[in-house]
Amino acid sequence: MGPDQLRACIAGAQAGDPEAYRALIEAYGPRLYGFFLRATGRHHDAEDLLGELMLRLVAKLRSYDDRGRFEPWLFRIAANMVRDRIRRMRANPEPASLFAESDGGATLEEQVLAPPRRVEADLLAEEASGELHAALGKLEATTREMILLRHFGQMSFKEIAELFDCPLGTALARVHRGLRALRELMRRNAPD
């Protein structure tokens, strides 16, 4: 979405136009969903958080002052929501259940009951994604968040440093070490 189009979209959303929100969902929904999924590891939480964030936008956009920094602002809200969700998940861990999801979004129940006809490419893709999820899980929470915000939120190191209230060098160092660790973990888990 170009800057002019985005500006018009924000103005429409501030005026309460549902179609303007639709345009925002189409433009940012996939990246937000990806961010939420990689941050929480669960499709259900990702979808729930996406819906919650859009609801919050209805209130927050009323007082939003558009200075061309919509994306970092949006992903800042997303990051705060993820932190709250993870805090709650840690406080109330859910026991394993038939309804726990795989990385492909299918519950265990669905996987058990589904006919065993899945394309090998899908299985490989799911396996790689699962390995990435496991590798992300091994990173320290702040480092993981910074990497995800860099990727999905397209945030600069300066913006990340501001968000996490740390020096610019620290933000860069964390992302650097995190990515290196991620690559190393993926390399170790890759099939020979």
Next chain:
Amino acid sequence: MHLTDAQYERIARFLDGQAAEPAPDELAAAEEIRRDEAAVGALLAAPLGALRLERVARRAMLAEVRRDAAAVAALLDVPAPRAALDRAHRRVTAELARPQRVLFRLAGAAGAVAAAAAVLLAVALWPPAGRPARVAPRAPGPVAAPAPRTEAILAAARDADDPAIGLLAIEADEVETELLASPAATGMDLRIEKLQKDVEDLWLELPPDPAPGP
């Protein structure tokens, strides 16, 4: 001092520690070169400075980050299900419609209560035309049951065919029930009582109706 190429070659081999037998002026030149090199060497060995080193390190780090991020990027991306995006839009649409629905409900309720209260007050204060209101003052206390005339009017309203009047009557019942049940009923009653007394005093102050003429 002017030295030939051959002399410079002998000085160089001497400074390199090779066997050479420099002449006295060549030896002097060699010593001078050693002194100058020592002086300049200290300047050449000066550190780049912490800030510059940091910049160099950071540049290298950035290059590595870009390379690693590119490698991981393709794995991080995940398609968002269409259903998830549609559900989010439905939630937003419902939220956008919510304030209007609440406002309409509030306005409707406020209007009904106000209308019912106005009906009650009007019925309580204004008896049939031609006769001044002579309401006996009541001692402060809980709200008494409505006067028989008021009750008759409300009953007629309830039975009325007009649904709007029927609705108003029902609202009036509800307001009355609330008044009877609420602890603030006493205050409302006092206010109504004062109004009634004011009206009575007004009647007492007004001149009598002119007597009919001859």
